[in-house]
Amino acid sequence: MKVTVKYFASIREAIGVASEQCxxxxxxxxxxxxxxxxxGGAYAESLARGKAVRLALNQVMCHESAVLVEGAEVAFFxxxxxx
Amino acid sequence: xxxxxTPRVSIQTADFDLSAEVAALRAQDPRVGAVCxxxxxxxxxxxxxxxxxxxxxxxHYPGMTEKSIEAMIDAARQRFDIYGARVIxxxxxxxxxxxxxxxxxxxAHRGESFQACEFLMDYLKTQAPFWKKEKTPNGARWVDARxxxxxxxxxxxxxxxxxxxxxxx
Numbered sequence: 001m002k003v004t005v006k007y008f009a010s011i012r013e014a015i016g017v018a019s020e021q022c023x024x025x026x027x028x029x030x031x032x033x034x035x036x037x038x039x040g041g042a043y044a045e046s047l048a049r050g051k052a053v054r055l056a057l058n059q060v061m062c063h064e065s066a067v068l069v070e071g072a073e074v075a076f077f078x079x080x081x082x083x
Numbered sequence: 084x085x086x087x088x089t090p091r092v093s094i095q096t097a098d099f100d101l102s103a104e105v106a107a108l109r110a111q112d113p114r115v116g117a118v119c120x121x122x123x124x125x126x127x128x129x130x131x132x133x134x135x136x137x138x139x140x141x142x143h144y145p146g147m148t149e150k151s152i153e154a155m156i157d158a159a160r161q162r163f164d165i166y167g168a169r170v171i172x173x174x175x176x177x178x179x180x181x182x183x184x185x186x187x188x189x190x191a192h193r194g195e196s197f198q199a200c201e202f203l204m205d206y207l208k209t210q211a212p213f214w215k216k217e218k219t220p221n222g223a224r225w226v227d228a229r230x231x232x233x234x235x236x237x238x239x240x241x242x243x244x245x246x247x248x249x250x251x252x
Contacts, residue, residue, distance in 0.1 A: 009142055009214035010225045052228075052248050059147035061210065061243075075144060075212075079228030079245045082143070082172060082213025083123050083184050083204060 001025070001070040003032070007046075008077035011053070014046040029055050029074060030064030036076075052079050091168055092152045094143060096175040099185055104169055108189045112166045119196035120187035121204050127179035129226070134219030141174045141183070144212035148172070155206045162239075163199040165190040170203065172213065205235040209245035 006019045026032040033053070036043045047053055056075040057066045068074070089107045093099075101120060109115050127136050156168045171185040186203045190196040215226040228246045236243060 006144070008144055008212065009216070050248060052246060054245070056144070056147060056212070059144070059150055061151075075147070077144070077212065078214065078225070080209065080212050081215045081226045081228050082141070082211050083208040 001068065003068060003070075003072045003074055005032075005036075006073065006075040008075065010078050011046045011076055014042045016042065024068070026068055028064060028068060029057060029062065029066045032068060032074060033064065033076070047076060053077070054079060089169065091156055091170065092149050093171045094145070094148050094174055095171065096173060098173070098182060099171045101185065101187075104171065104185060104187055108167045108169050108187055112189065114191060115166055115189040116191045117193040117196040118187060118189045119193070119200040120185065121200050122182055123184040123204075125177050125179045125181045125183055129217065132217075132219075132224075134221045136179060136217045136219055138218045139177045140216045140218070140223075141177060142214045142216070143172075143174050147212050151211050152207065155203055155210065158206070159188070159199045159203050162202065163188075163190070163195045165195050165199045168199065168203065170207070172207075172211070174213070202239055205232070205239060206241070208232040209236050210243060 003022050003024060004019060005022050007015050012018050024032055024035055026035050033047055037047050054077050055062055058073050105118050105120060108118060125139055152170050159168060165188050167189040169187045173183050177183060186200050188196045188199040209232050216223055217226055230246050233244050233246055
């Protein structure tokens with residue numbers, strides 16, 4: 001299935017793109033994170049397990065167990081620091 | 084109640100005027116007996132970090148930012164007996180002394196406004212998708228999220244962790 005993946009702040013800077021289309025078979029957001037980590041390089045470094053990475057599915061913060069669906073908008077970003 | 088054309092949430096590069104925002108909030112409902120507001124501003128230093136901050140760049144997640152703050156206001160309305168709420172958050176390039184964020188709430192009596200205002204700020208600090216990058220003479224750095232902000236939200240009985248490594252696993 002095709003999903004849109006967005007990156008923000010330090011993760012966006014490290015990976016070097018703000019948004020990309022991914023063709024994936026990952027059933028969940030956590031599995032998609034693992035797929036991206038497997039690409040190595042900046043993906044592996046910035047999304048590494050043990051790093052504080054927050055996730056959103058269709059613009060709502062969610063857990064790694066959230067189920068991916070065709071056309072979903074997924075986002076990976078560091079802890080938020082607004083206000 | 085008079086027609087209300089003022090949006091509840093604005094994400095903008097432009098500055099805002101507290102008096103105008105409070106006036107708009109009060110005009111929406113003549114039952115209002117209390118308005119509480121909070122303004123966050125840019126400091127020129129961060130405790131424990133070297134260097135004076137010359138500027139700050141604020142990034143956000145367009146779409147999700149607005150939706151998440153709207154949801155926070157809905158949560159505040161369920162929890163507290165308030166009439167109106169207004170949140171403005173600036174993005175882009177800001178300098179020390181600049182205003183960053185406004186939260187203003189109206190209610191019949193002061194207690195609900197004070198509480199709802201603090202609740203909204205605590206919620207926003209840990210759940211709205213904004214990120215700050217500070218520029219100092221030592222270079223630019225992304226601001227770290229603070230555990231104390233998670234604790235502030237937890238005080239309201241909401242356990243949504245922003246800083247931990249495995250909060251969402």
